[in-house]
Amino acid sequence: MSRIVCLVPSITELLCELGLGDQVVGRTGFCIHPRAIVRRIPKVGGTKSVNIEKVRALKPTHVIVNVDENEKPTADAIAEFVPHLVVTHPLAPLDNLALYRQMGEAFGVRDEAERLCSEFQGAYDRAAAQSYPQRTVLYLIWKKPWMTVARDTYISRTLALFGMHTAPAQAATRYPALDSLSGLEVDEVLLPTEPYPFRARDVAAIAALTERPVRLIDGEMTSWYGSRAIRGLAYLAEFVGGT
Secondary structure: OOOEEEOOHHHHHHHHHOOOHHHEEEEOOOOOOOHHHHOOOOEOEEOOEEOHHHHHHOOOOEEEEEOOOOOHHHHHHHHOOOOEEEEEOOOOOOHHHHHHHHHHHHHOOHHHHHHHHHHHHHHHHHHHOOOOOOEEEEEOOEOOOEEOOOOOOHHHHHHHHOOEEEOOOOOOOOOOEEOOOOOOOOOEEEEEOOOOOOOHHHHHHHHHHHOOOEEEEOHHHHHOOOOHHHHHHHHHHHHHOOO
């Protein structure tokens, strides 16, 4: 039986959905779903502040990392002692199909993975068949400094499926910082609940800075790949009011 340490919150949830919860022996503090299972799993730090010695002490056979969420020096250090380092990097909604199959192949749960593939494909086809108003949005992920997402990210490509095209159209980095929120040529500003925990009190303040409509959006539904992405597609279709 595998001993899995997962350093990716959305994939921890995916592993549990695939029936592998009993094999997960370590997680980050941000791996919070499903609560009934993860609450018993030891924490090894945060996604970018992993305690290497805690990971080592758990004697994992597999450690799952993500290119965006985990630091490369951390992954390199873990690779020196773990038998299998599983690297993930979904960049668009349909990459979930490969992710499910990657986990299914790695841990011998291919049938469960194909079940999820079928569920996701159905949800994706329903979402893609609808018509959505096309608009440019600023999707903020941080403040002090203000940060957003470039169009080559999973978040941006997921939003684009629903007619929400992120600004800026071009960026030198995948998560660019903004000097100011004034003078933005966007139709709307979106404030996700993570990674920065924007709340209702932030809406009016940011609307005053941008002079644009501002809405809160569930960050898990836009940024979590894995099993939650299936629910995310339905959530986003309702969020934008597809027809």
